[in-house]
Each structure stands twice: as C-alpha cells, then as structure tokens.
Amino acid sequence: MKLNPSVYIVGAGPGEPDLLTVKAQKxxxxxxxxxxxxxxVPSEILHLCRKDVEIIRTANKTLEDIVPLMIERVRSHKSVVRLHSGDPSLYSAIHEQMQLLxxxxxxxxxxxxxxxxxxxxAKLKVELTVPGVVQSIILTRxxxxxxxxxxxxxxxxxAHQASLCLYLAARHVEDAQAKLTEHYPADTQVAICFRLGWHDEKIWVVPLKEMAECxxxxxxxxxxxxxxxxxxGEATARSRLYHPEHTHLFRPRK
Ligand SMILES: C[S@@+](CC[C@H](N)C(=O)[O-])C[C@H]1O[C@@H](n2cnc3c(N)ncnc32)[C@H](O)[C@@H]1O
Structure with missing residues (x-):
C-alpha cells in the first residue's frame, strides 16, 4: 500500500505492540x-515496519532538528510516521510540531x-466511573x-475527589501526596503503575498515605x-445501563 507523502503523528499506546490501532499498524x-x-516506544513495534524503512531516532534531537528532517522527507515524496507514546493528545509536545508543519x-x-x-x-480491571461513587476522570500532571x-x-x-490519573509525577511524589491528602481520605487506594505493557511492568495498589514511601x-x-x-476500593455499586429496571430505545419495557 503506497501512502501519501505526509506526516502521520501516531499514538503507539503504552507499550504492548498489540495495543496499536489497526490504522497505526497499517x-x-x-x-x-x-x-x-x-x-x-518499545522497539518491538518496529518489527512491523518495512525492511527498507528509514528509522530516525529522536531521543537526542531537538524539535529544531526533527521538524526540518520531516519536511525534507515529505517534500521528497516520502511518507513519514512520527511515533509518540500513549495518545498524542496528552503530554506529547505535538502542538508545536503541528504548528511548524x-x-x-x-x-x-x-x-x-x-x-x-x-x-x-484495564490492567487493574476497574471502571474509573462507578455509579454512585465517582463519575469524572481528571488527567493531570x-x-x-x-x-x-x-x-x-x-x-x-x-477537591473533586474524582478518579485522578497523575502523569509525570514520580520525581515529585511527596509534594503530590501532600496535595492529594488535603482532600482525599488518607486510606484512598492509589495504583502506582510502572511501565505498563513493557516486560518489566509492575503495579502496586497502596493507601494514599503510602504513595511516596512505596x-x-x-x-x-x-x-x-x-x-x-x-x-x-469499590466492589458493590452497579450501573443503571444494564439494570433490569432501566429501559431504553433498544431494550423497551416488556
Ligand atoms: C511524556 S508523558 C506521555 C503520555 C502519553 N502521551 C500517554 O498518553 O500515555 C509520559 C508519562 O506518561 C505516563 N506513561 C506513559 N506510558 C506509560 C506506561 N507504559 N506505564 C506507566 N506510565 C506511563 C507516565 O506518567 C510518564 O511519565
């Protein structure tokens, strides 16, 4: 399949190559x-690529190095994939890349x-929006x-006591724990998730008061x-969506 000469900014997911979208894989x-x-981004993902693909590693490059290389390749009628970890819409520095492109x-x-x-x-097998418990997710750093x-x-x-997902925080964990403890009870469960989807993945679930120590x-x-x-910490709550007393367009009252 011949791709158009263009830059494709692709979310590679957290680690496991199987968690790429079909479009990313193509x-x-x-x-x-x-x-x-x-x-x-784990190098296993590169096993999917063509044998003659040109790979440009960016860990040691600035945006000023990277973007002109991308522009040059597209102007030479090449298709360029720029891989980012997870989803590109958060903490990926794509904003300035897109502006320059x-x-x-x-x-x-x-x-x-x-x-x-x-x-x-998914790894924790939890829903972060359990009815009657919590209905919002905050993504922050x-x-x-x-x-x-x-x-x-x-x-x-x-202060919202929502499900709060805290990125980029391990180096500042005492500060984070102190601020969270201003509002969440000290025994609120915290999942500490290290390198999800990588070979050395580890997850600890501890009370908030032990977040920094762990x-x-x-x-x-x-x-x-x-x-x-x-x-x-929730085992009993139940959503209305599949509840027998809840009717909707596709499951009218009998
Ligand atoms: C530069 S941000 C990129 C976030 C990415 N765009 C995403 O959507 O997951 C890097 C931070 O994301 C989180 N992160 C990314 N991948 C992770 C993984 N496989 N396991 C645990 N945390 C991860 C960590 O907080 C890490 O410090």
Missing part, C-alpha cells in the same frame, strides 16, 4: 520513514493511541520543567502513572 507497515524516541504547508494527520490511564484501568497553570493546581483538582522504596523515577480513585 501506517507502520507501509511508511518510508519512522521517527521515534527509543526511550518511550502547518507553517511549512506540509500535510499531517493525527492517529489516536491508548493512553497510559486506559491501559492502567505535576509541574516539572513544564509548569502547570496555578488554576489547575493539584490540591484544587483533588515510590521511593521501589526507586521509581520514570514512566510511572498514579491512579487515585474511590473506584479502586
């Missing part, structure tokens, strides 16, 4: 050039992927080199997602 199998950060009038497309929070919920705006400060988000004990500093949720 693009990987047919692309002329793949840009990929080795530290964030648009300015250069280079066509691009975004293909969604499974984000770490979805992989975590801790300020690092990128600052989180003050109005989105973690303690203010914790992180330090296990020496986690990278690729860790925290899921703080009242749903993690």
């Amino acid at each position: 693009l990987l199998m047919n692309a002329d050039v793949i840009f990929f950060a080795d530290s964030l 648009a300015e250069a009038e280079v066509p691009f497309e975004v293909i969604p992927g499974i984000s770490a929070f979805q992989a975590a919920a 801790i300020s690092g080199r990128t600052q989180v705006p003050t109005r989105e400060e973690l303690a203010s988000l914790a 992180t330090h004990k296990e020496k986690l500093i990278r690729t860790t997602l925290y899921v703080i949720s009242p749903a993690l």
Whole structure:
C-alpha cells in the first residue's frame, strides 16, 4: 500500500505492540520513514515496519532538528510516521510540531493511541466511573520543567475527589501526596503503575498515605502513572445501563 507523502503523528499506546490501532499498524507497515524516541516506544513495534524503512531516532534531537528532517522527507515524496507514546493528545509536545508543519504547508494527520490511564484501568480491571461513587476522570500532571497553570493546581483538582490519573509525577511524589491528602481520605487506594505493557511492568495498589514511601522504596523515577480513585476500593455499586429496571430505545419495557 503506497501512502501519501505526509506526516502521520501516531499514538503507539503504552507499550504492548498489540495495543496499536489497526490504522497505526497499517501506517507502520507501509511508511518510508519512522521517527521515534527509543526511550518511550518499545522497539518491538518496529518489527512491523518495512525492511527498507528509514528509522530516525529522536531521543537526542531537538524539535529544531526533527521538524526540518520531516519536511525534507515529505517534500521528497516520502511518507513519514512520527511515533509518540500513549495518545498524542496528552503530554506529547505535538502542538508545536503541528504548528511548524502547518507553517511549512506540509500535510499531517493525527492517529489516536491508548493512553497510559486506559491501559492502567484495564490492567487493574476497574471502571474509573462507578455509579454512585465517582463519575469524572481528571488527567493531570505535576509541574516539572513544564509548569502547570496555578488554576489547575493539584490540591484544587483533588477537591473533586474524582478518579485522578497523575502523569509525570514520580520525581515529585511527596509534594503530590501532600496535595492529594488535603482532600482525599488518607486510606484512598492509589495504583502506582510502572511501565505498563513493557516486560518489566509492575503495579502496586497502596493507601494514599503510602504513595511516596512505596515510590521511593521501589526507586521509581520514570514512566510511572498514579491512579487515585474511590473506584479502586469499590466492589458493590452497579450501573443503571444494564439494570433490569432501566429501559431504553433498544431494550423497551416488556
Ligand atoms: C511524556 S508523558 C506521555 C503520555 C502519553 N502521551 C500517554 O498518553 O500515555 C509520559 C508519562 O506518561 C505516563 N506513561 C506513559 N506510558 C506509560 C506506561 N507504559 N506505564 C506507566 N506510565 C506511563 C507516565 O506518567 C510518564 O511519565
């Protein structure tokens, strides 16, 4: 299958190659050039690619190095896949990439992927929106080199006591625990998810008061997602959707 000369910004999912979308897989199998950060996307994914594919590793490159290379390849009529971990819509720095591609009038497309929070919920076998318990999910991070705006400060988000999925936070875990504890009860369950979908994946479920201690004990500093949720401790609640007393268009009252 010959792809159009274009940049395809592809979500590679959290780790397991099987969690790619069918569209991502087709693009990987047919692309002329793949840009990929080795530290964030497992190299098994590259086994899908053509033998003659050009692979450009980006871990040691700046945006100023990467984008001109992409533009040059597309102008030479090549199809370019830019792989990002998880879903490209969060913490992927694609915004500035897309701006530069648009300015250069280079066509691009975004293909969604499974984000770490979805992989975590699946591994934990939990629904993050259990009726009567919690109905919202907050995806957020801790300020690092990128600052989180003050109005989105973690303690203010914790006040909702929603299912909160905390990215990019392992290096600042004491601060995170302190802010979360301002609103969540100290025995709220927290899933600490390390390298989901990779060969060395590990998950610990601990009370919030032990979140920082467990992180330090296990020496986690990278690729860790925290899921703080009242749903993690919930065994009994039930949705109305499949309830016998609930009728709807496709299941009218008998
Ligand atoms: C630069 S962000 C990219 C997030 C990605 N776009 C996503 O949708 O999952 C990297 C952070 O995402 C989380 N993350 C990404 N992949 C993960 C995985 N396989 N296991 C656990 N956390 C992961 C961690 O919090 C990590 O520090």
